[in-house]
Amino acid sequence: MRYFIQFSYFGKAYHGWQNQPNAITVQEVLEKALSTLLREKMEVVGAGRTDAGVHARQMFAHFDFEPISDMDDLVYRLNAFLPDDIAVQGIQQVADGAHTRFDAVERTYEYWLVKEKDPFLFDHAHFVKHTLDLDLMNEAAKILLEYTDFECFSKSNTDVKTFNCDVREAYWKIEEKKWVFTITADRFLRNMVRAVVGTLLDVGMGKMLPEDMRKVIASKDRGEAGVSVPAKGLYLTKVSYPKEVFDEQKG
Template sequence: MRYFIYLSYDGSAYHGWQIQPNAMSVQEKLNDCLRKLLRDANCSVTGAGRTDAGVHAHMMVAHFDSSSEIDGSWLTDKLNRILPQDIAVSRVVKVRDDAHARFDAKARTYHYRIYTKKNPFERQYATRITYPLDFDLMNEAAKYLLQVNDFTSFSKLHTDTKTNICRVVCAHWSKIDDDLWQFEITADRFLRNMVRAVVGTLIEVGRGRMTLQDFKSVIKKKDRCAAGDSMPGNALSLVDIKYDNTIFEEIE
C-alpha cells in the first residue's frame, strides 16, 4: 500500500532534500524515522522534487510503501515526536498503489523573497538587495516566462535531466510588506537551480543592467552563461504542490 507524506522543513541545516553521500539531507532524516516506527529497514521515501542546499519547503510531498495498513493520524503524530524541530509532518494519506509523488504532480509553486534594509529578522529567509530595483520592469520581463517553454538558460549544467521543457503558468513580483518583496512562480516542473537563476536574471533587468529584449534573448540563446547569477538558496521556498484528486483513496 502506498502513502503520501505532507511535510514542511527549514532547510538551513540540510544539504538539500535528496540523500547525499557525505552530508545530511531531509530525505535521510525522514527515512531514518520511518524505518524506526514501521520496523522496516527498507522503507524509503520518494519526494516530489529535490530542493537544493539551504532551500526551505512550506510543503513537500513524498511517497512510501507499506505492507500493512497504516493509521495516518498515528504516523503523523509519531513522526513529529521523533523528527528534529526543523522538520514537521502535517498529514499522511493513503493513495493509489501506482501514485507517484514526483511524476503525478501537476504543478509546483515557489516563492523567493528579497528585502533592502538591514534586518536581522529577515536575513535567514530572504536575500538583501542593496541597490534600487524597478519591480514594474521586472514584472514585464516575468510575463515573458509564460510565453516560452525551453528553460535551458536557467538550468544547472550537466544534470541528468532529459528535457529542459517546462510550462510556467504564473510568474510575478508582489510587495508583501514595507520592505519585503516576493517572487511567485508556478510551473508543471522545474529544472535544477531554475528559480534562483530566473530571479538573478530578473534582478539584472530591475537594476537596469539588462533590457527586456536582452532578457528575451537570454532565453532564446539556451545558454546558462548568458543568464544572471544564481541567487542564494536561503530565500527560496517550495510552497505548494498540486495533484489530481483521483490518486487519493479519500478525496483531498
C-alpha cells in the same frame, strides 16, 4: 499499500532533499524517523529535489507499508521524533502506483528578498541593497510565459532529457518588508528559479531591459542569464496532484 506524506522543512541545516553519501539531507532524516517508528527499513520517494539550503513549505513523499491503523498517531509521533526544522502535516493512503514525483501536475516556488537589513529575516530572505524597479521586473517575468525551452536557466552539465517547462505564472509583489517572486510550472530544471530571479534582478537594477529576457532565453546559454541568487530565499510552496491520486479505491 501506498501512502503520501505531506511535510515541510527549513533547509538551512540540510544538503538538500535527496540522499547523499557524505552530507545530511531531509530524505535521510525522514527515512530514519519512519524506520524507527514503523520498525522496518523505510524508503521514501520525494516529489522533487531541492538544493542545499532551499526550504519547502509543502512537500510530498510516498512510501509503501502495511495498513496503518492510526495515521494521526503516526503523524504525532513523527513530529515528536523529527528535529524542529522538519514538520509532518499529514499521511494519506493513495491509489496503488501513485507517485509523488511523476503524478505531480504543478509546482509553485516563492523567492523572498528584503531591501533593508533585518536580523529576523537573515536566514529567510536574500538582502539586496540596490534600487529595484518592480514594474520592469514584472514586465520581464511575464515574458517567461511565452516560452517553453529554458536551457539558459538550467544548471550546467545536468542530465535532463528536455529543458522544456510550462511556466503558468511568474510575478513579483511586495508583502510588508518582503519582495516575493512567485513562479508556477509543471516542472523546473535544476537551479532554474534562482537563475531566473538573478536575471530579473539584473532587469530591476537597470543592467538589462525587460525585452533582453527574450535574447537570454533564445541563447540557451547559462552564461547569458544572471547569477544564481542564494538558496536561503527559495521556498517550494505548493505541489499539486489530480484528485484521483488520492482515491485509493481506484488503485
